[in-house]
Amino acid sequence: MNLPAQTETCKPAMLEIIDLVKYYPAGGGSLSSPQENIRAVDGVSFFIKEGETLGLVGESGCGKSTLTRVVLKLEEPTAGRILFEGEDVTAWQGRKLRELRKNMQIIFQDAYSSLNPRMTVEQIIGEPLANYCKDTRKERRRNVRELLQIVGLNPEHLQRYPHEFSGGQRQRIGIARALALRPKLIICDESIASLDVSIQAQILNLLKELKDGFGLSYLFISHDLAAVKYISDRVAVMYSGRIVEVIRAEDLTKEAGHPYTQSLLAAVPLPDPGKRDSKQAILRGEPPNPVKPPSGCRFHPRCPRAAEICKVTEPELQAIGPDHRAACHFVRQKFKL
């Protein structure tokens, strides 16, 4: 599990995360009480191949956003390694980090707070260009216009401020900014969560078009299973700072092995509630406390299938099929392996 994953062509993956850990101090640490940590990300490993979209789902507070910040190196990981195109970038600083940032960009959840309200669209989208390209003002303006056109905005709106745009348009500005440096990987951190459903579909389609047009890879983070299924090639499910299942998107509905994935699927509203599988229990209880996660399998207090072993031993991610791994003691039983 600690070996770098090899894709079929033996090419290193675009992005690979190995046992990534991020703790935040949460009080304690004096003589009388031991140091306590919020275990936001607690040993996460995954990889993204070139041109692939990995969906990452999980409920609020499971560590998705922390993961993006650590992967982008906006925050230092507590432990673990980040490989980009086979190179260990975990300790990169200064000039090398600058070069890395050119290849990895992010689209945030809330397009409004991710755009500086005091800057015009030209300044916002031109900022990454100004940081890396020594072009003239005229050239930059031409580039920004082109980017606006690519994301489906009117190139005449260069001098407008973010508050003059609708939510969907603002998200397009955010996409244009992420695209400006022609990165290889874009992390979408709940990029459609704050939009209307109809706008969500437009943005999803735009992201798909851009992926084909520019040969991008995405790490697509969301709690909307339908959207994740639509855009992703593979889906990783996160629970309490850990990955509990990785599965091909087309298998998600039928083959999900981990009880948590199943309960997430069961929570998706159906057009006909009568057709709901009554055996699939809707998830109860609260998400675990990230300071003191449950012993053994972190999902056991909420799991309908929990047994004694779940309270004691933490299950490892185990391969069930091609591109399918799950961390559950009973998953092999289920698939009769």
Add this chain to the structure above:
Amino acid sequence: MSKYKTVTVISFIVLTVMAVMVIGAPLFTAKDPTGVELTKTLRQPGQGNLLGTDEMGRDIWTRLLYGGRVSLSVGVASVAVSTVLGVAYGAISGYAGGWVDRVLMRIIDALLCLPSMLIMLVIQSMTRPSLTNVVLVIGFTTWMQMSRLVRTEVLSLKEREFVLAALAAGTPVWKIILRHLVPHCSPTIIVMATVGVGHAILSETSLSFLGLGIPPHQPSLGNMLIGGQNQILAGAWWIPVFPGAMIISTVLAITFASDGLQHILMLRNAGIEEGVKKWLKISKEAA
């Protein structure tokens, strides 16, 4: 509410009038502020001298205009010094966070413990009094409050997503501070700076009154006051009263103006322009 607006408008008018008179001083008087006329000492207001003359026969009105010029420019210049210093220090401290922030803030705490007037006196008594020295001394002893406020704002601003986005877009830290963080603190900075001008004028007058500020031959509001104190008993009330009134009205106007500014800027949603528009609308409705 409307009473409040009236006060603000009046203070802005007072300040504008004063600024115009002080900057265009030669237009409002033909006399020389340092011109001694020993035949015309201690003249009452009226007779050829609008506000009378002092014990050396210098025209009070002329000295008031030129003295106001010195005092106001000391106020503005020293606030410029303290603002640049305070904003830079606060922004760096807030952005760096962690132990850097803690050390920098403890230094400020230590500096705030010392009474600034005392430091000013010590430094001024060691150096030769001059306009530049007064500006620098006031500037370097009054930047701490500004830097604390900016630091607090930066501390919360740096977690905002647009700052993270800029960081991810490869923007260097100094550019993030200058282009993203400081502009967002501008309401606080503007209000603090305005209040600071009033304080700086008071500090200048106190220093000059104690003989450690502007050199005595140059007119300044503080110098005029100290010149007047010996003559009050002789009945020459006009020597201290006019500069005194000028100090009080300037500082009051600045204080009220900054209060009003704060309200305007707190009303804003999308920027200062928006806030001013809203404020004008409210005052129109009130009127």
